[in-house]
Amino acid sequence: MTNLTDPELLVGVVGAGAMGAGIAQVTAVAGRKVFIYDQRDGAAEAARKAVLARLDKRVVAGKMSGADREACARRLQPIERLEDFGSCGLVIEAIVEDLEAKRGLFRALADIVRPEAVLASNTSSLPIGAIAVGLAQPDRFAGLHFFNPVPVMKLVEVIAGPDTRRDVVDGLIAFGRLLGRNPVEARDTPGFLVNYGGRAYATEALAILNENVASPSQVDAVMRDCWGFRMGPFELMDFTGIDVNYPVTEFVHRANYGDPRLRTTFQHRYMTETGQLGRKTGRGFYSYPESAVHPTPDATLVDAPTGRVAVVDPDGALTDLLTATGAQVISAENEEAVPLLVALWGEDCAAFCARTGTDHRRLVAVDLSGDISQRVTLMTAPGGDPVMRDSVAALLGQARAVTVIQDSPGFIGQRIATMIANLGCEMAQLGLAAPADIDLAMRLGLNYPKGPLELADSLGPDRVYAILSEMQRLTGDDRYRPSAWLRRRASLGLSALQIA
Numbered sequence: 083m084t085n086l087t088d089p090e091l092l093v094g095v096v097g098a099g100a101m102g103a104g105i106a107q108v109t110a111v112a113g114r115k116v117f118i119y120d121q122r123d124g125a126a127e128a129a130r131k132a133v134l135a136r137l138d139k140r141v142v143a144g145k146m147s148g149a150d151r152e153a154c155a156r157r158l159q160p161i162e163r164l165e166d167f168g169s170c171g172l173v174i175e176a177i178v179e180d181l182e183a184k185r186g187l188f189r190a191l192a193d194i195v196r197p198e199a200v201l202a203s204n205t206s207s208l209p210i211g212a213i214a215v216g217l218a219q220p221d222r223f224a225g226l227h228f229f230n231p232v233p234v235m236k237l238v239e240v241i242a243g244p245d246t247r248r249d250v251v252d253g254l255i256a257f258g259r260l261l262g263r264n265p266v267e268a269r270d271t272p273g274f275l276v277n278y279g280g281r282a283y284a285t286e287a288l289a290i291l292n293e294n295v296a297s298p299s300q301v302d303a304v305m306r307d308c309w310g311f312r313m314g315p316f317e318l319m320d321f322t323g324i325d326v327n328y329p330v331t332e333f334v335h336r337a338n339y340g341d342p343r344l345r346t347t348f349q350h351r352y353m354t355e356t357g358q359l360g361r362k363t364g365r366g367f368y369s370y371p372e373s374a375v376h377p378t379p380d381a382t383l384v385d386a387p388t389g390r391v392a393v394v395d396p397d398g399a400l401t402d403l404l405t406a407t408g409a410q411v412i413s414a415e416n417e418e419a420v421p422l423l424v425a426l427w428g429e430d431c432a433a434f435c436a437r438t439g440t441d442h443r444r445l446v447a448v449d450l451s452g453d454i455s456q457r458v459t460l461m462t463a464p465g466g467d468p469v470m471r472d473s474v475a476a477l478l479g480q481a482r483a484v485t486v487i488q489d490s491p492g493f494i495g496q497r498i499a500t501m502i503a504n505l506g507c508e509m510a511q512l513g514l515a516a517p518a519d520i521d522l523a524m525r526l527g528l529n530y531p532k533g534p535l536e537l538a539d540s541l542g543p544d545r546v547y548a549i550l551s552e553m554q555r556l557t558g559d560d561r562y563r564p565s566a567w568l569r570r571r572a573s574l575g576l577s578a579l580q581i582a
């Protein structure tokens with residue numbers, strides 16, 4: 083087999099669209115000669131120009147020398163015929179996402195390249211094994227899945243088909259490292275790692291919106307301020323395009339035989355059908371340009387914070403938080419004018435009141451999950467007294483923003499965080515990749531502040547398990563069923579990263 087880290091390696095890239103151009107760029111920057119081909123006239127030359135324009139910006143920014151830019155320009159060569167790939171040791175395909183088109187291309191390439199050359203597909207959604215069907219030497223073929231924009235995204239997934247040889251996988255992992263990426267090996271399953279594991283963030287946010295629990299700007303603010311995400315799920319969907327996000331979500335859900343954990347909502351499809359695709363169409367979950375007024379995610383604070391509160395279900399962290407605000411925390415619950423506070427985990431206010439006999443009109447629930455130094459989320463039961471709620475919001479709002487939502491098991495943050503953690507646990511249970519690679523892939527492929535298993539550990543696997551079990555019980559929805567991986571580790575007091 084070709085040595086894929088050989089300095090003399092010649093790499094072929096087929097398809098000169100967004101991905102092909104990016105792959106050609108990082109290969110040329112890594113010092114390897116690249117041929118790029120596209121069936122569309124002028125596309126390969128246009129891709130070369132686009133790459134060189136990006137490199138020019140790096141030179142201007144002082145991130146690349148002029149000499150290195152010239153050397154890259156010499157290494158990157160558009161070609162006009164597939165037959166010119168004859169001397170390539172590796173050919174990476176990044177053409178249209180169509181099974182027959184890819185199969186046809188690889189069959190043609192197999193006759194052009196030498197028997198020791200390696201063939202790889204950048205497909206996002208087609209099974210590697212299905213593309214390999216009918217290929218003369220399927221053992222030298224694998225998936226090499228980059229992320230968009232390739233020069234920025236430091237992750238590459240390497241996927242073996244049923245016949246792929248181990249040395250081919252190892253060679254592609256070494257090649258990925260050569261390009262300055264972090265390769266992770268993933269099983270040949272729908273969406274591989276990132277496009278499967280990435281479903282929880284947006285779909286749980288959409289479920290929250292669908293149930294009228296909170297607005298997009300409220301959800302986004304909580305996930306940024308309390309959970310450290312660079313973008314909230316709705317601004318992220320608007321940024322990538324709902325026409326990109328929705329089909330991937332549909333595909334992964336269908337390919338997993340309708341697993342409710344992966345289910346989206348009607349509004350996701352509706353926005354696609356009505357052309358509300360996000361930034362690119364000027365309207366998605368928000369209006370653009372951004373100067374347009376967006377609804378505030380923060381509660382309007384009344385002048386008078388409550389001076390006295392009672393904590394109904396003793397919780398040290400809640401008492402500490404309240405004491406720090408200067409409020410007097412009393413134990414008497416029978417003073418009519420005093421709000422009753424509780425920290426809930428996976429339960430909603432109505433269920434808590436029914437279970438404990440607490441007065442639902444005075445109950446205000448606080449979400450203590452995530453970082454509450456910048457923002458905290460409150461919710462009340464139906465029929466809750468708005469004066470009680472607003473006086474608690476004013477109290478906590480002295481030191482942070484406050485998000486007030488409708489009654490919901492798991493508020494916003496617990497719902498989304500535990501869904502991400504649970505899907506990560508399921509990926510580990512299914513053996514889609516090593517637990518540490520699952521975390522790495524989700525951090526690098528999706529810019530998550532923590533991988534899903536790290537996230538489970540930061541909340542505590544037992545707490546994640548308890549929240550999900552409660553949400554499943556209260557909603558009756560198997561969307562929230564805890565992964566067996568999580569249950570086993572939670573019940574034994576182990577880390578979510580504990581391997582079998």
Ligand SMILES: NC(=O)c1ccc[n+]([C@@H]2O[C@H](COP(=O)([O-])OP(=O)(O)OC[C@H]3O[C@@H](n4cnc5c(N)ncnc54)[C@H](O)[C@@H]3O)[C@@H](O)[C@H]2O)c1
Pocket residue numbers: 096097098099100101102119120121122125175176177178179180183187204205206207227228229230
């Ligand atoms: N865009 C993404 O975010 C992304 C991320 C990861 C993987 N991918 C995958 O990468 C592949 C390419 O995606 P893209 O976004 O660059 O698409 P694109 O539409 O930007 O580019 C595809 C290019 O392939 C060319 N092409 C089509 N059929 C061809 C053929 N038979 N021979 C030669 N050239 C052909 C087209 O002319 C076009 O220039 C797809 O398989 C896609 O699923 C895309």
